[in-house]
Amino acid sequence: MTSNQDWKARSLAHVWHPCTQMQDHAGGDDAPIPLLPIASAEGAWLQDFDGRRYLDVIGSWWTSIFGHRHPHVVARLKAQLDSLDHVMLGGFTHAPAVELAEKLCALTPPGLNRVFYACDGSSAVEIALKMSVHYWRNCGNPNKTQFITLENGYHGETLGAMAVDGVDAYRSDYATLLMEAIFVPSPDCYDRTPGTSWEDHSRRQFKHMEAALAQHADTTAAVILEPLIQGAAGMRMYHPVYLKLLREACDRHHVHLILDEIAVGFGRTGRMFAADWVDPVQNAGGDDTRPFSCDFMCLSKGLTNGTLPLSCVLTTDAVYDAFYDDHASHKAFLHSHTYSGNPLACTAALATLELFEQDDWMARNRRTAALMWEGMSPLLQHPNVAEIRAQGMILAVEMVAKSRPRTPYPSSERRGLRAYRHALSAGKNAGVLLRPLGDVIYLMPPYIVTPEEVTLMCQTAIDSINHATTA
Numbered sequence: 157m158t159s160n161q162d163w164k165a166r167s168l169a170h171v172w173h174p175c176t177q178m179q180d181h182a183g184g185d186d187a188p189i190p191l192l193p194i195a196s197a198e199g200a201w202l203q204d205f206d207g208r209r210y211l212d213v214i215g216s217w218w219t220s221i222f223g224h225r226h227p228h229v230v231a232r233l234k235a236q237l238d239s240l241d242h243v244m245l246g247g248f249t250h251a252p253a254v255e256l257a258e259k260l261c262a263l264t265p266p267g268l269n270r271v272f273y274a275c276d277g278s279s280a281v282e283i284a285l286k287m288s289v290h291y292w293r294n295c296g297n298p299n300k301t302q303f304i305t306l307e308n309g310y311h312g313e314t315l316g317a318m319a320v321d322g323v324d325a326y327r328s329d330y331a332t333l334l335m336e337a338i339f340v341p342s343p344d345c346y347d348r349t350p351g352t353s354w355e356d357h358s359r360r361q362f363k364h365m366e367a368a369l370a371q372h373a374d375t376t377a378a379v380i381l382e383p384l385i386q387g388a389a390g391m392r393m394y395h396p397v398y399l400k401l402l403r404e405a406c407d408r409h410h411v412h413l414i415l416d417e418i419a420v421g422f423g424r425t426g427r428m429f430a431a432d433w434v435d436p437v438q439n440a441g442g443d444d445t446r447p448f449s450c451d452f453m454c455l456s457k458g459l460t461n462g463t464l465p466l467s468c469v470l471t472t473d474a475v476y477d478a479f480y481d482d483h484a485s486h487k488a489f490l491h492s493h494t495y496s497g498n499p500l501a502c503t504a505a506l507a508t509l510e511l512f513e514q515d516d517w518m519a520r521n522r523r524t525a526a527l528m529w530e531g532m533s534p535l536l537q538h539p540n541v542a543e544i545r546a547q548g549m550i551l552a553v554e555m556v557a558k559s560r561p562r563t564p565y566p567s568s569e570r571r572g573l574r575a576y577r578h579a580l581s582a583g584k585n586a587g588v589l590l591r592p593l594g595d596v597i598y599l600m601p602p603y604i605v606t607p608e609e610v611t612l613m614c615q616t617a618i619d620s621i622n623h624a625t626t627a
């Protein structure tokens with residue numbers, strides 16, 4: 157009773173899988189999306205119950221940055237289990253929560269000095285939204301309750317986070333449950349006219365944001381967006397100049413800036429945080445500049461290297477101070493999650509951050525990223541590839557029915573899924589786990605991938621794209 161077949165049958169009898177039309181798993185090996193039971197994982201590899209291996213080049217939903225079961229993370233967790241498993245963070249504190257908060261405040265852009273813990277990305281987004289509105293209320297501005305966000309953005313699946321999701325597929329069925337957000341066109345450079353630079357395109361697109369801020373500042377608490385890369389929209393990318401302009405405009409209009417770095421934080425873009433790419437900003441009124449920062453930063457995914465669920469929101473002393481008052485003032489932030497700041501999860505995060513100190517990962521990632529680009533460059537002239545784009549350790553290939561003029565495939569053809577299936581079954585004993593977003597094939601491997609693994613990943617991705625785009 158330990159084969160793939162057994163686990164699949166038992167899973168399908170009781171487990172309702174996330175982000176899935178369950179009928180896609182029906183039909184055994186011929187199912188549109190074959191369900192894959194995984195027995196073990198190590199480094200960049202997953203292994204099923206029949207001994208077949210899969211190179212996990214999407215880091216299991218973007219969490220695994222140093223590879224599965226990294227020995228340092230495993231050792232730190234085992235040691236932590238011998239002293240403290242869990243204690244609630246309401247009224248109590250513990251070493252891992254304190255040490256992690258100290259480290260995160262030191263690593264993130266200046267001014268982010270306070271850490272509020274939660275368990276998953278969506279709840280971090282909820283916290284940032286609630287804190288922002290509550291801040292304005294505590295400061296005597298109860299009308300600032302709205303949010304401005306980007307079309308094609310993604311911030312999670314809970315009701316508040318979904319309300320600021322710009323990807324319709326995830327939200328349209330729940331529209332009646334959602335508060336109304338203000339959506340502005342994205343700086344996404346896939347949409348730039350040929351010959352326009354990324355910087356020019358993103359700069360031009362800012363006029364929509366400026367107009368929305370000018371119109372709605374009095375009722376807007378914050379702008380929330382994914383910095384530089386709109387992940388769930390298909391790894392769409394834009395230029396950091398947009399964030400510089402946005403910071404300056406938020407200052408002018410007295411609106412908070414929330415950066416959702418859940419997918420891109422911790423080195424994925426080539427710097428520790430996507431925010432680290434943004435040039436210094438002009439201070440409102442004066443000609444002085446200061447380093448770019450935000451009012452709230454949401455972190456999760458890579459934070460624990462995919463070991464345990466944990467998220468957090470970092471914010472400023474100015475925000476913190478607006479809640480700090482006599483009990484009777486009723487200004488406290490009463491939000492809580494039972495497992496907030498769980499000691500094991502915080503230890504996994506600390507161990508992950510320690511790994512950054514052990515090597516120059518950004519330099520190593522630059523070399524790996526160059527290999528990825530070189531490996532995928534044969535597709536640059538492919539008639540069914542509209543664009544290859546990359547930022548740090550993310551590379552994405554946009555498959556289209558026709559590249560000139562760009563014509564997408566009908567979504568019913570599920571071309572991305574064809575590539576996915578092809579890659580899984582690529583080698584005799586080993587496949588590659590791509591998990592396309594629609595017709596976008598992307599590579600987001602753990603930082604520990606070897607040059608040989610990069611070659612296998614790129615070759616398989618190219619074969620799979622060729623397969624998926626053939627009639």
Ligand SMILES: *Cc1c(COP(=O)(O)O)cnc(C)c1O
Nearest residue numbers: 276277278310311312416418419
């Ligand atoms: C994944 C993700 C979220 C949601 O995180 P969950 O842990 O899935 O709730 C929010 N924002 C971004 C940018 C994400 O990539």
